[in-house]
Amino acid sequence: MKRHLISAADLTRDDAILVLDTAEEMARVADRPIKKLPTLRGRTVVNLFFEDSTRTRISFEAAAKRLSADVINFSAKGSSVSKGESLKDTALTLEAMGADAVVIRHHTSGAPHRLANSGWINGSVVNAGDGTHEHPTQALLDAFTMRRHLSGTGRDLAGRRITVVGDILHSRVARSNVLLLNTLGAEVTLVAPPTLLPIGVENWPCEISYDLNAVLAKSDAVMMLRVQRERMNAAFFPTEREYARRYGLDGTRMACLPEHAIVMHPGPMNRGMEITAEVADSPRCTAVEQVKNGVSIRMAVLYLLLGGAAPAVTGPAVTHARTEENQ
Amino acid sequence: MSKTLIRGARILGGEPQDVLIDGGTIAAVGTGLEAGDATVVEADGKILLPGLVDLHTHLREPGREDSETVLTGTRAAAVGGYTAVHAMANTFPVADTAGVVEQVWRLGKEHGYCDVQPVGAVTVGLEGKQLAELGAMADSAAGVRVFSDDGKCVDDAVIMRRALEYVKAFDGVVAQHAQEPRLTEGAQMNEGTVSGELGLTGWPAVAEESIIARDVLLAAHVGSRVHICHLSTAGSVEIVRWAKSKGWDVTAEVTPHHLLLTDELVRSYNPVYKVNPPLRTEADVMALREALADGTIDCVATDHAPHPHEDKDCEWAAAAMGMVGLETALAVVQHTMVETGLLDWAGVADRMSFRPAVIGRLAGGAPGGARGSHGRPVSAGEPANLTLVDPAYRGVVNPAGFASRSRNTPYEGIELPGQVIATFLRGKATVMDGKLT
Numbered sequence: 001m002k003r004h005l006i007s008a009a010d011l012t013r014d015d016a017i018l019v020l021d022t023a024e025e026m027a028r029v030a031d032r033p034i035k036k037l038p039t040l041r042g043r044t045v046v047n048l049f050f051e052d053s054t055r056t057r058i059s060f061e062a063a064a065k066r067l068s069a070d071v072i073n074f075s076a077k078g079s080s081v082s083k084g085e086s087l088k089d090t091a092l093t094l095e096a097m098g099a100d101a102v103v104i105r106h107h108t109s110g111a112p113h114r115l116a117n118s119g120w121i122n123g124s125v126v127n128a129g130d131g132t133h134e135h136p137t138q139a140l141l142d143a144f145t146m147r148r149h150l151s152g153t154g155r156d157l158a159g160r161r162i163t164v165v166g167d168i169l170h171s172r173v174a175r176s177n178v179l180l181l182n183t184l185g186a187e188v189t190l191v192a193p194p195t196l197l198p199i200g201v202e203n204w205p206c207e208i209s210y211d212l213n214a215v216l217a218k219s220d221a222v223m224m225l226r227v228q229r230e231r232m233n234a235a236f237f238p239t240e241r242e243y244a245r246r247y248g249l250d251g252t253r254m255a256c257l258p259e260h261a262i263v264m265h266p267g268p269m270n271r272g273m274e275i276t277a278e279v280a281d282s283p284r285c286t287a288v289e290q291v292k293n294g295v296s297i298r299m300a301v302l303y304l305l306l307g308g309a310a311p312a313v314t315g316p317a318v319t320h321a322r323t324e325e326n327q
Numbered sequence: 328m329s330k331t332l333i334r335g336a337r338i339l340g341g342e343p344q345d346v347l348i349d350g351g352t353i354a355a356v357g358t359g360l361e362a363g364d365a366t367v368v369e370a371d372g373k374i375l376l377p378g379l380v381d382l383h384t385h386l387r388e389p390g391r392e393d394s395e396t397v398l399t400g401t402r403a404a405a406v407g408g409y410t411a412v413h414a415m416a417n418t419f420p421v422a423d424t425a426g427v428v429e430q431v432w433r434l435g436k437e438h439g440y441c442d443v444q445p446v447g448a449v450t451v452g453l454e455g456k457q458l459a460e461l462g463a464m465a466d467s468a469a470g471v472r473v474f475s476d477d478g479k480c481v482d483d484a485v486i487m488r489r490a491l492e493y494v495k496a497f498d499g500v501v502a503q504h505a506q507e508p509r510l511t512e513g514a515q516m517n518e519g520t521v522s523g524e525l526g527l528t529g530w531p532a533v534a535e536e537s538i539i540a541r542d543v544l545l546a547a548h549v550g551s552r553v554h555i556c557h558l559s560t561a562g563s564v565e566i567v568r569w570a571k572s573k574g575w576d577v578t579a580e581v582t583p584h585h586l587l588l589t590d591e592l593v594r595s596y597n598p599v600y601k602v603n604p605p606l607r608t609e610a611d612v613m614a615l616r617e618a619l620a621d622g623t624i625d626c627v628a629t630d631h632a633p634h635p636h637e638d639k640d641c642e643w644a645a646a647a648m649g650m651v652g653l654e655t656a657l658a659v660v661q662h663t664m665v666e667t668g669l670l671d672w673a674g675v676a677d678r679m680s681f682r683p684a685v686i687g688r689l690a691g692g693a694p695g696g697a698r699g700s701h702g703r704p705v706s707a708g709e710p711a712n713l714t715l716v717d718p719a720y721r722g723v724v725n726p727a728g729f730a731s732r733s734r735n736t737p738y739e740g741i742e743l744p745g746q747v748i749a750t751f752l753r754g755k756a757t758v759m760d761g762k763l764t
Contacts, residue, residue, distance in 0.1 A: 063382035087642050109515075109526040110596030117595070118640075131644070133526030175526060198523030200532070 340672030378410025389418025
């Protein structure tokens with residue numbers, strides 16, 4: 001594993017499978033009466049959030065706390081060079097406080113990359129979503145969820161057909177998923193109106209379709225992305241109704257999926273827009289399971305970036321303490 | 328008056344000759360000239376060019392003296408081999424009145440490192456709504472001939488048409504920053520494969536090309552001349568080539584960075600590569616080089632855009648757009664055009680001195696006049712605005728040594744060829760032995 005997790009492309013196939021398998025171990029901890037490991041005792045994880053995201057922040061917070069790390073939540077919404085402290089000064093502050101890992105959510109693409117590569121801090125940087133760039137832990141938890149339904153522990157997603165539907169242009173979830181799923185051998189198809197696909201998407205390692213109906217029967221999983229209603233004001237599509245009609249997943253369309261196929265959504269859902277209540281509440285929809293899996297994945301990522309080689313779950317805390325002394 | 332003898336210089340890359348400077352004028356050119364009481368500069372086969380002329384420089388004064396001043400900017404220009412620069416109008420206050428342009432012009436004159444020819448804003452406050460007093464700026468002591476809202480596009484077709492027509496009265500030219508504003512809202516980099524992957528809002532080539540297409544048609548319609556700033560795409564080259572084939576009075580410039588760098592560099596998210604127009608693709612770079620070689624693009628202009636360190640030491644989206652370029656322009660041109668065989672040194676003189684001087688109407692002026700006399704042949708009787716270059720030099724770019732107040736160069740740590748050994752402004756050495764005098 002690299003020292004930082006900025007892009008899903010930072011993960012080799014072996015890295016990705018290691019994270020997923022480690023997350024399986026972490027998931028077992030969640031079933032224990034005491035959901036806590038001593039693994040990151042004495043380490044400090046900072047959640048640096050420049051953008052509101054309660055879900056992602058509490059997921060990382062729960063993950064770090066279950067590993068016994070000290071957690072500092074730093075909400076810097078609206079902070080920017082023009083309005084307040086710069087990213088650099090914030091980073092230097094965190095460094096001075098001894099952050100071992102910085103989990104960063106930022107409204108602009110590339111901010112985590114800058115944080116990791118500018119020499120401002122020494123700790124590991126985990127990208128918790130940057131602008132319209134990437135959200136690698138989301139892709140990992142999605143792959144984790146797919147693997148549980150479609151393949152199994154220790155395995156990749158070779159040959160599995162994954163369809164991602166919605167606002168690809170503005171979606172960091174889609175970018176990370178395309179990269180990771182490709183690494184894991186899955187066949188990805190992106191479905192969107194042409195206005196919501198980026199220029200150059202034909203060079204991505206995936207197929208493109210404008211027609212949702214045509215790909216449903218060939219999908220092992222369908223991932224519905226949130227579509228912001230404001231997009232129609234910028235003429236990306238005419239109306240909400242037209243979008244829902246052409247690209248929304250309703251009961252009729254869900255019935256076209258193979259029997260084993262799952263419906264995924266990274267949340268938060270726009271019910272009635274990209275997904276109907278009927279689908280969202282059906283047993284085939286894994287949205288809630290994804291949230292649960294998110295904690296396991298983030299535990300695995302923090303453990304692997306900070307904990308190093310010591311066994312995560314099977315080894316007792318003493319083993320890890322010895323490792324720390326040796327450092 | 329002082330005399331200087333430059334001995335054994337290859338004028339425009341030709342056979343070695345001696346050049347005798349007497350006062351502000353070239354007194355003689357030939358072989359075996361007697362030094363007499365003149366200071367001798369041994370050129371030893373180095374290249375002698377007419378002093379370089381930049382059509383596109385941001386000197387930042389007045390208003391942003393934290394990034395550059397007329398003094399530091401003209402010192403940087405001298406180091407780069409320039410004897411005349413056009414100072415862009417997007418200062419604070421904007422250079423949209425005779426008062427501001429005269430102030431900038433006078434500062435350049437007082438400092439004496441390089442002639443500063445102010446560019447006047449086309450519209451009041453660069454707002455694109457009301458024409459600035461173009462005639463007043465033309466008639467001022469600064470004698471403005473180039474007008475531009477650079478940084479912003481004159482996007483209103485009627486305002487652009489009127490400006491093109493109006494400046495004919497004093498042989499002016501409108502230099503357009505071609506950027507369709509609606510197509511580039513929030514734009515961060517070239518729109519293409521890389522922007523899609525990086526999740527950065529794209530600046531599509533068509534936003535430049537559509538404005539250039541409109542403006543060459545407008546210029547033809549009203550019989551005016553138009554100049555295109557920092558042309559950056561292969562498509563723009565095609566449009567300018569077509570316009571020139573029609574015989575229309577269209578000229579264009581390209582920056583050194585667009586001749587060398589591509590949008591692949593943005594993958595680092597390092598804001599030193601953030602510039603407007605953005606770095607484009609390899610195919611664009613090749614088309615620009617070819618167009619500069621065949622003359623479709625008339626000249627190289629630096630778009631020297633200094634920014635303080637904090638405006639680049641941040642995340643990409645928060646960073647300012649622009650790169651410094653005066654001190655590296657000739658090196659980049661040697662690297663991309665001369666060493667690739669696309670241009671010889673006579674071609675470099677043409678694209679970096681003769682032609683930009685003609686576009687800026689500096690080539691016909693009286694030596695002591697408001698617009699100086701630049702881009703003239705290296706021959707007896709001509710003003711001694713000269714640049715001596717050592718093409719054999721190889722050096723790694725070190726911004727710490729820049730004369731510019733700012734350090735935002737994309738070439739830090741890169742080896743580039745060539746060094747300006749001496750620069751003469753009206754016979755006075757502003758640079759000697761590669762250092763400011």
